Amino acid sequence: MIEVESLDELRRSLAGFVLTPADAEYDVARRCFNALVDRRPAAIARCAGAADVATAFDFARSHRLEIAVRGGGHNPAGHCIVDGGLVLDLTRLRAVEVDGEARIARAGGGSTWLDFDPATQAHGLVTPGGVVGSTGVCGLTLGGGIGHLTAQLGLTCDNLVGAELVTPDGRVVHASEDENAELLWGLRGAGGNFGVATRLDFRLHPLERVVGGALAYSGTGVRDALRRFRDVAAGSPRDLSLQASLSVDESLEPALVVLPCYTGADADPEVLRALRSAPGLVDDGVGAHTFLEQQRVVDSAYGENRHYWKGHFARALPDELIDELLARVVVLGRPPGGILIESLHGAPKEVDPSFGVAGFRDAAFNISAQAVWLDPGLDEQHIGWARETAAAVEPWSLGGGYVNYMQADEPIERVRAAFGADAFDRLQALKRRYDPDNVLRRNQNIPPR
Numbered sequence: 001m002i003e004v005e006s007l008d009e010l011r012r013s014l015a016g017f018v019l020t021p022a023d024a025e026y027d028v029a030r031r032c033f034n035a036l037v038d039r040r041p042a043a044i045a046r047c048a049g050a051a052d053v054a055t056a057f058d059f060a061r062s063h064r065l066e067i068a069v070r071g072g073g074h075n076p077a078g079h080c081i082v083d084g085g086l087v088l089d090l091t092r093l094r095a096v097e098v099d100g101e102a103r104i105a106r107a108g109g110g111s112t113w114l115d116f117d118p119a120t121q122a123h124g125l126v127t128p129g130g131v132v133g134s135t136g137v138c139g140l141t142l143g144g145g146i147g148h149l150t151a152q153l154g155l156t157c158d159n160l161v162g163a164e165l166v167t168p169d170g171r172v173v174h175a176s177e178d179e180n181a182e183l184l185w186g187l188r189g190a191g192g193n194f195g196v197a198t199r200l201d202f203r204l205h206p207l208e209r210v211v212g213g214a215l216a217y218s219g220t221g222v223r224d225a226l227r228r229f230r231d232v233a234a235g236s237p238r239d240l241s242l243q244a245s246l247s248v249d250e251s252l253e254p255a256l257v258v259l260p261c262y263t264g265a266d267a268d269p270e271v272l273r274a275l276r277s278a279p280g281l282v283d284d285g286v287g288a289h290t291f292l293e294q295q296r297v298v299d300s301a302y303g304e305n306r307h308y309w310k311g312h313f314a315r316a317l318p319d320e321l322i323d324e325l326l327a328r329v330v331v332l333g334r335p336p337g338g339i340l341i342e343s344l345h346g347a348p349k350e351v352d353p354s355f356g357v358a359g360f361r362d363a364a365f366n367i368s369a370q371a372v373w374l375d376p377g378l379d380e381q382h383i384g385w386a387r388e389t390a391a392a393v394e395p396w397s398l399g400g401g402y403v404n405y406m407q408a409d410e411p412i413e414r415v416r417a418a419f420g421a422d423a424f425d426r427l428q429a430l431k432r433r434y435d436p437d438n439v440l441r442r443n444q445n446i447p448p449r
């Protein structure tokens with residue numbers, strides 16, 4: 001319990017403000033995306049800049065408070081909130097500055113894709129981000145970043161060119177190719193471990209219009225449609241990103257939604273025809289539209305549903321695995337959970353693996369069981385389903401999993417495997433340099449060596 005006088009002192013020393021259980025806004029501010037996580041921090045420091053972050057670190061140290069860092073609040077593990085501790089809340093740092101000529105965007109530590117995309121699109125430019133607008137730019141980037149432009153432009157972290165970080169000892173550190181390059185390497189995939197990013201800088205690319213949207217399939221055609229999805233992705237079209245979501249419809253039979261995003265010159269893309277003519281197609285919502293419209297194709301309610309996600313990077317999606325996924329998706333016998341399949345063909349494979357630590361470039365697909373439910377009485381059942389579904393995918397796994405989707409109960413071996421043993425050693429050395437006391441441990445943690 002922190003004394004009222006101490007909290008007043010924190011209030012006076014921040015340019016931002018402090019929320020405590022006595023404040024009306026506290027209950028909204030402590031909510032994270034995953035309703036399974038219901039924690040009550042001692043205080044939430046809404047930081048207004050790097051100096052506030054350093055002050056909050058100092059306050060937490062002198063009052064022995066555990067720290068959580070909140071960007072967009074989307075991490076399914078709920079790492080952004082801590083019981084009895086101090087939340088470094090970055091939601092006031094949402095500015096995105098764009099230098100259209102240099103093709104660089106500078107994004108505040110708490111910005112979301114809803115802030116980022118309109119700012120860059122005003123210059124006809126993009127960086128490949130996440131598919132749900134309210135997700136944090138920094139949180140997503142620091143864990144890798146897969147979305148509608150992955151095949152064309154790589155992972156989000158492949159486009160990260162610079163950072164301003166506040167380390168737990170209060171230092172402001174910059175990272176770029178010319179300054180602390182090893183830190184920049186670590187931020188490209190294992191990022192929340194080394195400091196609080198008050199700003200990340202991204203390379204931008206010209207793009208305003210795409211052919212995209214959603215293709216929905218149901219009935220007996222779902223199996224064939226999923227095979228076609230796999231075959232189109234295996235052709236590695238550089239101008240087409242692809243994701244698929246397998247779930248059940250009202251009759252509790254498998255249903256499939258494929259999300260293509262094509263950026264080539266063809267108005268009626270040849271590469272999409274196999275998908276648009278597959279049996280079982282019940283809704284063709286694909287057409288030409290702006291990139292901002294594409295970024296609105298997927299949405300997800302914040303803080304309402306309970307979530308438990310578990311998955312693997314798969315080296316392939318053979319027929320046998322497709323059959324396994326179709327069998328698993330009906331086991332629960334109720335919507336709205338499902339299995340997300342993100343293709344990793346194209347640009348991520350062309351990036352030199354030494355560029356950043358994101359370690360899943362060899363994977364063909366990221367396959368994630370995503371249990372989603374409302375009733376706390378069903379926790380065990382849904383969590384069990386996600387774990388068993390992920391276990392069914394494991395024989396095809398490359399090892400490790402996507403840190404951005406991991407729950408808090410993943411063992412350190414899974415986090416190590418996500419990067420590989422050598423890279424994990426290197427990350428542990430970086431951690432010792434920037435956060436030797438492991439102050440930033442509410443994340444997919446890399447303990448200091």
Ligand SMILES: Cc1cc2nc3c(=O)[nH]c(=O)nc-3n(C[C@H](O)[C@H](O)[C@H](O)COP(=O)(O)OP(=O)(O)OC[C@H]3O[C@@H](n4cnc5c(N)ncnc54)[C@H](O)[C@@H]3O)c2cc1C
Binds near residue numbers: 136404
């Ligand atoms: C609905 C939904 C859609 C998603 N879509 C995608 C997607 O399309 N592609 C994809 O790759 N991932 C996606 N994700 C996963 C998402 O990228 C990760 O969960 C990510 O951690 C969310 O970041 P956040 O800032 O929103 O979350 P938060 O919960 O606020 O932060 C998570 C953690 O990230 C770190 N962090 C956040 N900001 C900073 C910062 N400024 N400095 C230092 N550390 C920071 C901290 O460790 C923090 O605890 C999605 C998640 C959800 C729930």
